[in-house]
Amino acid sequence: MRIVALVPGGIGDQILFFPTLDDLKRTYPDAQIDVVVEPRAKGAYRVCKSADETIPFDFKDRNSPADWANLLGVIRDRYYDIALSLGQRWGVGFLLWLTGTPIRIGYAGNAAGQLFLTNTVSLKPEQYAASMYHDLLQGLGINTPSPELSINIPKRDLEWAETEQKRLGIPGSGYVLIHGGSSELAQTKGIEKIYPVEKWQEIVQDFQQRQPDLPLVVVQGPDDQEFVLALTKACPNLKVTTPADVGRLAAIIAGANLLLCTDSAPMHLAVALKVYTLALFGPTDPAKLLPASDKFLGIKSPTGNIADIDPQTVLKQVWGG
Numbered sequence: 001m002r003i004v005a006l007v008p009g010g011i012g013d014q015i016l017f018f019p020t021l022d023d024l025k026r027t028y029p030d031a032q033i034d035v036v037v038e039p040r041a042k043g044a045y046r047v048c049k050s051a052d053e054t055i056p057f058d059f060k061d062r063n064s065p066a067d068w069a070n071l072l073g074v075i076r077d078r079y080y081d082i083a084l085s086l087g088q089r090w091g092v093g094f095l096l097w098l099t100g101t102p103i104r105i106g107y108a109g110n111a112a113g114q115l116f117l118t119n120t121v122s123l124k125p126e127q128y129a130a131s132m133y134h135d136l137l138q139g140l141g142i143n144t145p146s147p148e149l150s151i152n153i154p155k156r157d158l159e160w161a162e163t164e165q166k167r168l169g170i171p172g173s174g175y176v177l178i179h180g181g182s183s184e185l186a187q188t189k190g191i192e193k194i195y196p197v198e199k200w201q202e203i204v205q206d207f208q209q210r211q212p213d214l215p216l217v218v219v220q221g222p223d224d225q226e227f228v229l230a231l232t233k234a235c236p237n238l239k240v241t242t243p244a245d246v247g248r249l250a251a252i253i254a255g256a257n258l259l260l261c262t263d264s265a266p267m268h269l270a271v272a273l274k275v276y277t278l279a280l281f282g283p284t285d286p287a288k289l290l291p292a293s294d295k296f297l298g299i300k301s302p303t304g305n306i307a308d309i310d311p312q313t314v315l316k317q318v319w320g321g
Contacts (some may be wrong), residue, residue, distance in 0.1 A: 001031040003100070004075060005084040006092060008037075008059035011246060011265040012289075014044035015272065016130045017086070017241045019147045023137055025050035034078070034312050036071070044265075047245040047272075059087065068095060084136050105139035124190040128291055145283075148291070149272035153250050161251035168217060168239045174257035176207065177216035178238075179266040180231065181224030193262045194227060195280050195306055201234040202311040203260070208237065210319070217241055217256075219249065219266065260314070262306065263289060263298075271296055278317055282306035 003024060007017050009277065014037060034053045035045070038060060045054050050124040057071050068091075073081070076099045083096045093116035096104045108120040118120035124132055132148035165175075180195050207216055218237045220228040232238050243249040249259055250269045255257060259270040260275045263284055270277040277296045282305055288299020297317055301308050 001028050001082070002078060002080045002310070003028065003031050003033045003082045003084070004036065004055075004078070004080045005033070005043075006036045006059075006086065006096075008087050008178065009040070011041050011044040012268050013047075014130075014149070015085075015149065015265065015268040016039050016289075017133050018048055018050070018151065018272070019065070019130050019149060020084075020134045020137060021048065021050040022147055022150060023142060023144065024136065025085060027137075027142055031147070034080075036075075043246045044257065046157075046245060047150045047269075048155055049150065056146065068182040071095065072098055075101070082140070084139075085305075086133060086136070088123070095103070103140070104138055125288070127288070129288055130291070141177050149268065151250060151269065151272040152248050153254065157245075157247035157251040158254075160248050161255055164241055164252060165255060168241065170215045170217070170239070170255075174255065174261065175217050175239075176258045177217050177219060177253060177266075178204075178231075179219040179221075179264060181219075181221050181227045181260040181262075181264070193264065193306060194280065195262055195309065197227065197230045199307070199309070200231055203314055204235045205232075206311075206315050207318075208235075217240060217252075219243065219252070221249075258318075260318075278314065280306055280309055280314070290317045 007014060021033060032048060032052050032056060035051050036055045036057050038057045038058050040057055042054050045051050055074060072095055080101045082103045083101040085092050088109055090108055093106060097116035104117045105119045106117045108114060108124040109123050114120055121135050121138045130149060131146045160224050173199060180200055218228055218231060220240055220242045224239050228240060232240060241252055243252055253266060253275055255272045256275055259275055262280045267279045269275060274295060279298050281298050281300045286300055290296045290298045299309055299313060
């Protein structure tokens with residue numbers, strides 16, 4: 001059996017789709033399971049247990065007919081038995097119909113798109129996103145609850161993290177990890193996910209006063225240089241780590257006692273690793289991106305602007321005050 005899933009979105013969206021892939025692999029252990037993903041999100045599959053191959057396609061780009069034709073050819077040539085689509089664009093349904101894939105599953109709602117699908121399921125966006133994605137498996141008669149997020153960190157990435165902790169001078173007792181940046185795409189679209197440096201400074205200084213021996217490490221991603229430079233200038237004792245890929249990022253998160261972050265891919269990795277997480281949200285409902293657990297807490301801005309979250313609100317959650 002061959003299965004393909006079309007999964008638009010960034011790294012976080014891919015991680016949230018991992019439970020669906022895991023259940024597919026559990027149900028069809030001998031199946032070849034491939035995913036069509038945007039190039040910017042391909043790196044997520046470094047820590048995925050259940051996908052065999054990634055096929056790059058930029059869903060967000062202004063694709064020409066030739067681009068769509070190329071994707072059509074790739075899918076058609078592989079003779080998939082089942083196709084899952086997370087998007088609701090009618091064009092994607094039409095594309096899957098043209099491939100001749102016998103079972104084509106997607107969400108109900110787009111009348112034009114539904115014409116090209118063989119099985120549809122209800123879209124329930126009010127629930128945790130991983131569960132919403134998992135609902136697609138109802139189109140295959142799989143009605144079990146969504147499993148928890150889970151990832152597999154390559155051994156070489158775990159070894160890198162051990163070496164990195166030694167470089168940073170972090171003892172075996174753990175550390176607090178901070179990720180306050182945002183992707184370039186989010187910034188381009190005007191989606192503000194960066195918590196102001198001066199407010200992070202207040203949080204960091206409170207930690208340093210209460211727990212002076214507890215290492216604080218800030219993660220610098222490819223789009224975070226400006227943010228990290230400003231924060232380390234304000235808080236010179238901060239340590240900085242720069243993981244080169246998702247595997248190394250996951251490995252450095254795995255060793256943390258606590259992740260303080262904004263709504264981001266590291267948040268989902270921490271959930272998969274069951275690391276205590278305190279995440280800051282702007283207009284998004286935390287219940288849609290965090291599972292119900294005492295280990296994972298989301299703080300939503302009272303105004304919808306992440307910058308309006310009071311640092312004292314964050315610190316009260318940390319210290320239980």
